[in-house]
Amino acid sequence: MFYICRESNEEKEREYNLMREEIYRELFLAIQELPDRSREVFELHLQGKKNEEIAEVLAIQAKAVKAYRRDTITFLKSRLGNKFCWFVFMNVI
Template sequence: MSKEKSYFLEGINEQLPAAYRQLYDQYYKALVLYAINFLSSQQAAEDVVQELFATIWEKKTTFLSLTSFRTYLYNSVRNTSLNYLKRQNVELLYLDHLANTFQEVSEEDTNEEEVYRLLFCTIEKLPKRCREVFLLHMDGKKNEEIATALNISIETVKTQKKRALKFIKTQMGTYYFILPLCDILHKNSFLS
């Protein structure tokens, strides 16, 4: 190995800025062109090479010979490019899955979501204890379970549920009657 090449490699190993400048000048374009073979995108190829240079610097990688250094550079570009393509493929599959799973939102769906939003805004306006009782009820808890969890009587639970329902009906007005949760609200019967 020539003295110049030896100094270059020593400079890389010692993280000398001049050596990294030389690395950029001598290898950047060639590595980008190599990465383009895999990625077909100059921007992605440049990102891969820049990431490689940053990794060499951050990990303080040490090289024993110029041959092993070159092998490392090209193998790293190849592996990073392939990993990039795998990530892109996974992202595309995921986006395709999302597109097939979640169809466009119709006006009807938007209206239903708005009713839910109004319901939860209204629930937030309930007094603290009343809100706690009501939310536990919506979670499917029975009166006895709510009373035990909040350390109150069953009669207090029933009273708070009635107050909550009355408040929600008043606040939501006509929206209450189209509320998709009406069945859920009445499922366990507030009066029991």
């Protein structure tokens, strides 16, 4: 009986991991569609950098970083639809 429950939990975990992998793959593909500068800003954001740090690294103003991030989020919401909520829930974005 224990074996059956364990197998069921392992199967659920495997399905969850496959779903998560697919969602990350779609995020990666969507990010690749971004214009170069937007992609650079967003990738640095995903690395945990603050707006000021990103601005310094890319030699642009912090206001520009905010605008790139805003436009990128708008694009990703449109491109990913309901899957975008998963990224917010998983603290990816």
